[in-house]
Amino acid sequence: DPKIIQKPKYLVAVTGSEKILICEQYLGHNAMYWYRQSAKKPLEFMFSYSYQKLMDNQTASSRFQPQSSKKNHLDLQITALKPDDSATYFCASSQGGAPNERLFFGHGTKLSVL
Amino acid sequence: GDSVTQTEGQVALSEEDFLTIHCNYSASGYPALFWYVQYPGEGPQFLFRASRDKEKGSSRGFEATYDKGTTSFHLRKASVQESDSAVYYCALGASGGNYKPTFGKGTSLVVHP
Numbered sequence: 001d002p003k004i005i006q007k008p009k010y011l012v013a014v015t016g017s018e019k020i021l022i023c024e025q026y027l028g029h030n031a032m033y034w035y036r037q038s039a040k041k042p043l044e045f046m047f048s049y050s051y052q053k054l055m056d057n058q059t060a061s062s063r064f065q066p067q068s069s070k071k072n073h074l075d076l077q078i079t080a081l082k083p084d085d086s087a088t089y090f091c092a093s094s095q096g097g098a099p100n101e102r103l104f105f106g107h108g109t110k111l112s113v114l
Numbered sequence: 115g116d117s118v119t120q121t122e123g124q125v126a127l128s129e130e131d132f133l134t135i136h137c138n139y140s141a142s143g144y145p146a147l148f149w150y151v152q153y154p155g156e157g158p159q160f161l162f163r164a165s166r167d168k169e170k171g172s173s174r175g176f177e178a179t180y181d182k183g184t185t186s187f188h189l190r191k192a193s194v195q196e197s198d199s200a201v202y203y204c205a206l207g208a209s210g211g212n213y214k215p216t217f218g219k220g221t222s223l224v225v226h227p
Contacts, residue, residue: 004157033215035217042203042217042218042219042220043158043203043217043219043220044217045214045215045216045217048208048213048214048215050213055213056208056212056213056214058214090157090158092157097208097213099143099145099146099207099208099209100146100163100165100207101207102148102160102163103150103158103160103215104160105156105157105158105159106157107155107156107157108156108157
């Protein structure tokens with residue numbers, strides 16, 4: 001059974017709309033991350049959270065907002081969608097956020113913005 | 115900021131060939147180094163890591179040695195199989211006070227039978 005669940009697996013949106021990408025992990029981890037993968041930038045760090053607090057942020061645009069309602073959830077809200085936002089978004093987790101910890105990834109949500 | 119440079123594009127080999135994928139890094143601190151593998155339709159999977167200079171990481175016949183002097187962590191395998199075909203990522207753990215694990219651009223390995 002997958003230990004990191006991302007929903008939905010595929011998502012089609014129109015330009016200007018808003019979507020929420022869901023991520024839940026059942027590994028008992030305290031750190032969670034979002035990455036984006038596209039042809040232009042293969043695996044790009046977006047956010048890191050540890051114990052539900054933002055640790056680091058590489059996303060220039062405020063259109064991307066992570067939301068952590070529970071320790072094992074880190075959703076990603078994207079507003080005012082643009083075609084350039086089309087990518088696969090991966091959620092990941094690690095034990096506590098320490099620098100030498102391995103990351104566990106979900107299977108991704110593939111977003112297409114028309 | 116921290117960065118990783120690895121062999122670009124695709125590496126095409128035949129079964130039983132020797133594999134090398136180069137990885138060099140630039141970091142402000144002393145990061146742990148990782149290799150991940152990604153199969154189509156899945157997220158990256160951890161392969162192995164090394165946390166200090168001269169430490170060798172290995173898994174499934176793949177190996178790499180942390181070399182702080184040359185800032186490298188090259189991936190090697192003595193004899194590849196068709197099932198090794200995948201995209202391989204070299205990565206840095208967070209370091210220097212940041213919390214951004216950083217990945218290289220990935221190298222696509224295609225192994226022909």
